[in-house]
Amino acid sequence: MPEADRLTFAKMTGDTSKEARETLLAAHPHVIALTPELLHYQLRTTWRLEGWQAFFHDLRYVLIDECHTYRGVFGANMALLLKRLKLVVDRYGGNAEALQFIFLSATCGNPTQLAQMLSGRKQRDSPKRLVWLKQSGAATAAKRLLVTQPSHHTSADVARIMLYLMQQGLRGITFCNSRHAVKSAVELVTKEANLQQRADLANRVAVFYGSLDDQRRSQIMRQLEAGEIDWIVGTEALEAGIDLPVVDCAILRGFPGSLTDFWQRVGRAGRKRQGLAIYVPVAQNLLDGYFTNRDRLFGTIESIHFNPNYPILLAKHLLCAASEGSLSLTEIQQAFGKVSLPVAKVLIERGHLHNSRKGLYSKGFPQGDINFRGGVGMGTTKLVEQATGKVLESTSDEIAYREVFPGAIYRRQDDDGQLATYRSLSLDTTQRVATLQRTAVDDLLTSAVLRxxxxxxxxxxxxxxxxxxxxxxxxxxxxxxxxxxxxxxxxxxxxxxxxxxxxxxxxxxRQVVEGYQRFMRLYQRTCLNRKCSHYRTPLPNTTTCLLCGKPTREAELLTLLDEERFPEPYVxxxxxxxxxxxxxxxxxxxxxxxxxxxxxxxxxxxxxxxxxxxxxxxxxxxxxxxxxxxxxxxxxxxxxxxxxxxxxxxxxxxxxxxxxxxxxxxxxxxxxxxxxxxxxxxxxxxxxxxxxxxxxxxxxxxxxxxxxxxxxxxxxxxxxxxxxxxxxxxxxxxxxxxxx
Structure with missing residues (x-):
C-alpha cells in the first residue's frame, strides 16, 4: 500500500509502560490490539487521556478472537466490559449502536448465541444484524490424528515419541495439563536422549508455561521460528492465539477436559503443511480413556454459557462504569438491562453509588476488585535466586504454596535451555518472595501434602x-x-x-498445604508388567525380567524417603x-x-x-x-x-x-x-x-x-x-x- 495510506497498528500488554502507550496513541493507530484486562483498567483513566478519547470517538470495529475461551465468569466479565465500552464510546462522541462486533472461533458449539450474549444484541430485535460465516475459504493442510492405548507411564512414553519425531526432522508442541507434567516430560526427554546418546536433541526442547515472563516466552517463539529449537512442551498457555507455521506435530499428554480445548491443541499442528497430532491418554484418568473412542472425539463441540446478570458481578461492573463517567439510572438500564436497576438501587442505599449534578458516580478504583478470568483472586509470589537476587519467575500464591515451600525441590529451564534444580530456602508470605538456591542434586523430588x-x-x-x-x-x-x-x-x-x-x-x-513428602528418583530399567511382582522394581543392566520374561524398559522410579509437616500450614x-x-x-x-x-x-x-x-x-x-x-x-x-x-x-x-x-x-x-x-x-x-x-x-x-x-x-x-x-x-x- 502507498505509505500515506498504510494502516498503523499498536500492540499493548500489561508490560507496556504508560509512556509507551501514550507514544503509540500519539501516532493515531487504526488498530489497537490488547487484552480484555488492559481495556478493563484503561477505561478508568480515559477521562484524562486525549489519545484514548480520540480513539473511542472513531471506534468502528471490535474484533474478539478465540471467543470460545469466554465461558463462565470470564465470559460474563467480557460481556459486561463490552457494555461499559459502549458507554465510553458514546460519552466521547462515538456511536456505540453502529459498532460492528466480529467474533472468531474454530471450536464453539453455539456460535450465534455466544455472539449475541457477548455483544449484548439480540437477533430477534435485529435479525439482519447477525451474520454467521460458517465456512472458511482459507487453505488448510490435512491432518492425521493418532490415538495411542492409555499409558501407565505417560511422561516417559511422550518423551520417547518426541525424540523419535525429532529424529525424523519434525518440529512440534507437546501439551500437558499441569506444570508438573511439563517439567516431568522435559526431564525424561533429557534422560532418554542421554541414553540414546543424542543429548543434542534434548537441548532443542523448550519449556513454556504461564509464570515465564513475556521476554522469555517471546524468546522461545523466536527460537522456534528461527530453527534454534525444535520442540516446545507447555500448558494451555500455548492452546490458542499462536500461529506457528513451522510446527508439524502436536502431542496431547492426556485429555484437556473438553473437546473445545482438544481440537484447539490439535489445530496447532500443520498450519502450512500436513500435520500430525498424537493423543496419549493417561491410563489413570477416566476421562482420557473415554475419549479414545473415535465417535466421541468427533462428537458435538461443547456450548459456551455464562451469566452476566449475576448481581455480584453486575454490581462490580456498575461501580466500574460509574467510576469511568457519571451515569443516570436511565443510562444504566439502557446499557445493562432492567435487571441492573434493583442492583443499582441497592448500591445507592449502601453508599457505594453517589449522586451529583451530573449523575451517579463511584469513588476509588473498583476495577481492582474484579478477578477478570475468574478463579481465586490472589497475589503474585516472586521466585528469587539467592546468589544473584534475580527474579527467576513470578507465580500465583496458590502455586507457590504448592511448589516452593521451604525445602521444596524446584526445577526450571534456564534461558540457555538447560534444566536447573533449585532448593527453596524460604517462603515469605508477607513479602511474597520465595528464595531459591541452585543445587547439583537432581535425584530428589518433593510433593506437597495438601487438603x-x-x-x-x-x-x-x-x-x-x-x-x-x-x-x-x-x-x-x-x-x-x-x-x-x-x-x-x-x-x-x-x-x-x-x-x-x-x-x-x-x-x-481453602487449599491447605500441611507439609511435604520427599522422594528419591531413579531413571532405570524395570519391569513394566503390572501383573509381575518385579513391577517398577529397579532391574539395572537387565534387558528381560527374570520372573515374567517381558522386556525391561527405562522408567522413572520413586522411593519415599520421609515426610515433614509445617508448624503452620500455608493456606x-x-x-x-x-x-x-x-x-x-x-x-x-x-x-x-x-x-x-x-x-x-x-x-x-x-x-x-x-x-x-x-x-x-x-x-x-x-x-x-x-x-x-x-x-x-x-x-x-x-x-x-x-x-x-x-x-x-x-x-x-x-x-x-x-x-x-x-x-x-x-x-x-x-x-x-x-x-x-x-x-x-x-x-x-x-x-x-x-x-x-x-x-x-x-x-x-x-x-x-x-x-x-x-x-x-x-x-x-x-x-x-x-x-x-x-x-x-x-x-x-x-x-x-x-x-x-
Missing part, C-alpha cells in the same frame, strides 16, 4: 428440607445384565423419616456461596441397606464386577452424595445459563456421616451455587433423565465423571446417584437437550 476443605460461615437462607421417596434397589439390580438374579422393588427396613437438607450460606474454600482461600447437602439418619441407613443388598447380589457372581468395586471401598452415603453432585453439575448448563466450570463439589465428613458441598469457583461467587439451590428439584430430574439416556453401565464423562474433580473421581457409581435423584424427583425418561 481441600470448604466451610460455611454465614447462613443466607433457613435450612430447606427436601422430602425423599422410599428408596429402591432397582436402579442397581436392573443394570446388572450379567446376573440371573431378579429382584423386586426393595424397601429398606428403616422407618426413620427420610429427607435431604439444603442450606445456602457464604463461606470459604489460600476464596470466599464464595456454599450450598450444603446433608442426609437424614434414616436416609443414610436406607442407602447403607441398599448398598449391602447390592453387594450381596454381586457376591453371587463368580467374579465381582470391577466397576462395582467402589461399593466395597467407600461408605454408601459418600458414593450416593458424590455421584449426585457430579450428576447435577452435568445437568446444570441444560437448566440455567451457567457453565459447569463455574461450580465445584466436594464431600466432607459430617459427624457420623458425610455432607456434600457445592461452591462457586470464583472469588465472591458467580451465581452457580445459588442456581443449584433455586432449581434443585428440576436439576435432579434433568440429571436423572441424562443418566437414563446414557448407555454406559456405571458412569462415564457424559453423565458422571467431571474433569478436575478434587476427589479425583473416586467413590462414584451412577446407580447410587440415580437412587437419590429418582427419590427426590422421579425422572420422566424424556429426551433432554441443551437450551436453545
Amino acid at each position: 481441600l476443605d470448604a466451610q460455611c460461615d454465614q447462613p443466607l437462607t433457613p435450612p430447606k428440607q427436601v422430602a425423599v421417596q422410599p428408596l429402591t434397589i432397582w436402579e442397581i439390580a436392573g443394570s446388572l445384565s450379567t446376573t440371573q438374579v431378579e429382584l423386586s422393588t426393595f424397601s429398606p427396613e428403616s422407618k426413620e423419616c427420610q429427607w435431604l437438607t439444603l442450606e445456602l450460606g457464604f463461606g470459604s474454600f 489460600t482461600q476464596h470466599h464464595t456461596p456454599i450450598l450444603t447437602l446433608s442426609l437424614s439418619d434414616g436416609l443414610i441407613q436406607s442407602l447403607q441397606q441398599i448398598a449391602g443388598t447390592a453387594k450381596a447380589i454381586l457376591g453371587m457372581q463368580e467374579t465381582i464386577l470391577k466397576d462395582y468395586q467402589v461399593l466395597w471401598n467407600y461408605p454408601a452415603e459418600y458414593i450416593a452424595l458424590h455421584s449426585l453432585g457430579h450428576q447435577i453439575m452435568t445437568a446444570l448448563p441444560m437448566v440455567v445459563r451457567t457453565d459447569s466450570h463455574d461450580l465445584e463439589f466436594v464431600v466432607q465428613p459430617d459427624g457420623s456421616g458425610s455432607c456434600g458441598l457445592f461452591f462457586d469457583t470464583a472469588d465472591g461467587g458467580n451465581g452457580a451455587t445459588e442456581a443449584v439451590f433455586n432449581h434443585f428439584t428440576q436439576l435432579c430430574q434433568t440429571a436423572a433423565n441424562l443418566a437414563h439416556q446414557c448407555d454406559c453401565e456405571t458412569g462415564c464423562p457424559r453423565c458422571l465423571i467431571q474433569h478436575g474433580c478434587p476427589d479425583r473421581n473416586q467413590g462414584l457409581l451412577k446407580q447410587m446417584g440415580l437412587i437419590l435423584l429418582e427419590a427426590i424427583a422421579p425422572s420422566s425418561h424424556s429426551e433432554v437437550s441443551p437450551l436453545p
Whole structure:
C-alpha cells in the first residue's frame, strides 16, 4: 500500500509502560490490539487521556478472537466490559449502536448465541444484524490424528515419541495439563536422549508455561521460528492465539477436559503443511480413556454459557462504569438491562453509588476488585535466586504454596535451555518472595501434602428440607445384565423419616498445604508388567525380567524417603456461596441397606464386577452424595445459563456421616451455587433423565465423571446417584437437550 495510506497498528500488554502507550496513541493507530484486562483498567483513566478519547470517538470495529475461551465468569466479565465500552464510546462522541462486533472461533458449539450474549444484541430485535460465516475459504493442510492405548507411564512414553519425531526432522508442541507434567516430560526427554546418546536433541526442547515472563516466552517463539529449537512442551498457555507455521506435530499428554480445548491443541499442528497430532491418554484418568473412542472425539463441540446478570458481578461492573463517567439510572438500564436497576438501587442505599449534578458516580478504583478470568483472586509470589537476587519467575500464591515451600525441590529451564534444580530456602508470605538456591542434586523430588476443605460461615437462607421417596434397589439390580438374579422393588427396613437438607450460606474454600513428602528418583530399567511382582522394581543392566520374561524398559522410579509437616500450614482461600447437602439418619441407613443388598447380589457372581468395586471401598452415603453432585453439575448448563466450570463439589465428613458441598469457583461467587439451590428439584430430574439416556453401565464423562474433580473421581457409581435423584424427583425418561 502507498505509505500515506498504510494502516498503523499498536500492540499493548500489561508490560507496556504508560509512556509507551501514550507514544503509540500519539501516532493515531487504526488498530489497537490488547487484552480484555488492559481495556478493563484503561477505561478508568480515559477521562484524562486525549489519545484514548480520540480513539473511542472513531471506534468502528471490535474484533474478539478465540471467543470460545469466554465461558463462565470470564465470559460474563467480557460481556459486561463490552457494555461499559459502549458507554465510553458514546460519552466521547462515538456511536456505540453502529459498532460492528466480529467474533472468531474454530471450536464453539453455539456460535450465534455466544455472539449475541457477548455483544449484548439480540437477533430477534435485529435479525439482519447477525451474520454467521460458517465456512472458511482459507487453505488448510490435512491432518492425521493418532490415538495411542492409555499409558501407565505417560511422561516417559511422550518423551520417547518426541525424540523419535525429532529424529525424523519434525518440529512440534507437546501439551500437558499441569506444570508438573511439563517439567516431568522435559526431564525424561533429557534422560532418554542421554541414553540414546543424542543429548543434542534434548537441548532443542523448550519449556513454556504461564509464570515465564513475556521476554522469555517471546524468546522461545523466536527460537522456534528461527530453527534454534525444535520442540516446545507447555500448558494451555500455548492452546490458542499462536500461529506457528513451522510446527508439524502436536502431542496431547492426556485429555484437556473438553473437546473445545482438544481440537484447539490439535489445530496447532500443520498450519502450512500436513500435520500430525498424537493423543496419549493417561491410563489413570477416566476421562482420557473415554475419549479414545473415535465417535466421541468427533462428537458435538461443547456450548459456551455464562451469566452476566449475576448481581455480584453486575454490581462490580456498575461501580466500574460509574467510576469511568457519571451515569443516570436511565443510562444504566439502557446499557445493562432492567435487571441492573434493583442492583443499582441497592448500591445507592449502601453508599457505594453517589449522586451529583451530573449523575451517579463511584469513588476509588473498583476495577481492582474484579478477578477478570475468574478463579481465586490472589497475589503474585516472586521466585528469587539467592546468589544473584534475580527474579527467576513470578507465580500465583496458590502455586507457590504448592511448589516452593521451604525445602521444596524446584526445577526450571534456564534461558540457555538447560534444566536447573533449585532448593527453596524460604517462603515469605508477607513479602511474597520465595528464595531459591541452585543445587547439583537432581535425584530428589518433593510433593506437597495438601487438603481441600470448604466451610460455611454465614447462613443466607433457613435450612430447606427436601422430602425423599422410599428408596429402591432397582436402579442397581436392573443394570446388572450379567446376573440371573431378579429382584423386586426393595424397601429398606428403616422407618426413620427420610429427607435431604439444603442450606445456602457464604463461606470459604481453602487449599491447605500441611507439609511435604520427599522422594528419591531413579531413571532405570524395570519391569513394566503390572501383573509381575518385579513391577517398577529397579532391574539395572537387565534387558528381560527374570520372573515374567517381558522386556525391561527405562522408567522413572520413586522411593519415599520421609515426610515433614509445617508448624503452620500455608493456606489460600476464596470466599464464595456454599450450598450444603446433608442426609437424614434414616436416609443414610436406607442407602447403607441398599448398598449391602447390592453387594450381596454381586457376591453371587463368580467374579465381582470391577466397576462395582467402589461399593466395597467407600461408605454408601459418600458414593450416593458424590455421584449426585457430579450428576447435577452435568445437568446444570441444560437448566440455567451457567457453565459447569463455574461450580465445584466436594464431600466432607459430617459427624457420623458425610455432607456434600457445592461452591462457586470464583472469588465472591458467580451465581452457580445459588442456581443449584433455586432449581434443585428440576436439576435432579434433568440429571436423572441424562443418566437414563446414557448407555454406559456405571458412569462415564457424559453423565458422571467431571474433569478436575478434587476427589479425583473416586467413590462414584451412577446407580447410587440415580437412587437419590429418582427419590427426590422421579425422572420422566424424556429426551433432554441443551437450551436453545
